[in-house]
Amino acid sequence: MERRHVFLAALLVVAMLAVLGTLVQTPTADAQTYQHKWRMNQTHPADSPFGRAAEAFAAEVKQRTNGRVDITVYHAGALGDWVLSDEMVMRGSVELNLGPIAPTYDPRLNIAYYTPYLFKTVKEGKAAYAKGGWINKMVDDLFAGVNIKGLSVLPLGMSGATVRKVPPSPGDPDIAKGQKIRVMPLKACELTFKRLGYIPVSIPYAEAYSAIETGIADGQMGGPPFQGHEFRDVQGAWIQYNDFVETHWFKLTRKLFDSLTKEDQNILIEAAERQGEKQWQLAESQDEEYRQKMAQRGLKIVTLSEAELEKIAAAIRADVWPELDKIVGKAIMDIARKNVGAPVK
16 A cells, blocks of 8 residues: 555656646746847937937837837947948847848848839838838848848938039939049949939948048938938038938847747837838928028029939939849849839840
8 A cells, every 4th residue: 555655646746746847937038038138220310310210219119028128229320330230230249220221241132222213202112111012022031031130111211412513414314414423332323323424433421521521522422311411511512313212221130039029029010110100201301301401501402303303213224224133133123123114124
């Protein structure tokens, strides 16, 4: 009988341990036991609309995750320029970035930042970039290949260029402008402004101001009127070329995103989308605000007509896009052609 009692007692102990094992488990992401302190680099000054958007995003994430995800924002590219920022997010040495997409490691990502004349208005840009848009749908797969998760798009506005003085026929792509213009270090930018009649000079943004001051360049491109306003003391005119919608993306190291609970993943996406949607509503009025500020500082504001923009867009799509087939890939450029109504060959 004693042996039987011992055997039953042993069974009881095993059963109790099994029950306890279901109650006391090894901590997992599902148990929400992690505590993340992340850094986010963003390109613009803290008091800009985009700096405020970054802070609002970080505050919402911290509040809604009950502090499980605590994000410190570093403004004005304090941790590195926009190209380096993407590389740091890919490696995980900096967890988040709010800035342009750098196509350094996958040229196909040009479609998500600078492919000229995909559209000519903010409204068209939103249809392509915002949640569910044809560009947005492509980007997630491309980001996956470089260990980045794109949370949402933050639009800055419609791009243009500042110059020392208004060139001959700024809206005619077939007229030589006779001015050197700083372009972003992207082949698509160089090809575009060459076709517009300028002499393109590839210069990092951090060096653009001094390049204009010293005469290395006569003007600069690469952003909306907000960016043009930064050059108000060394430039004489703003030309609204509408060559692209300047977009920044909330980006996170993909492995970190995958390690979160579904609940916290959704919080991050929703917080980023909230800032993106707000900015889509404000982009056009902000563009006008900064055009007015430039005008008040004495810059001449040149707004091209619909006919001029159509002529420029047709020239770029006919002469520059075939070159982008070699960079971005014809399959992606053909998707772009279908969405803008250009012929696919």
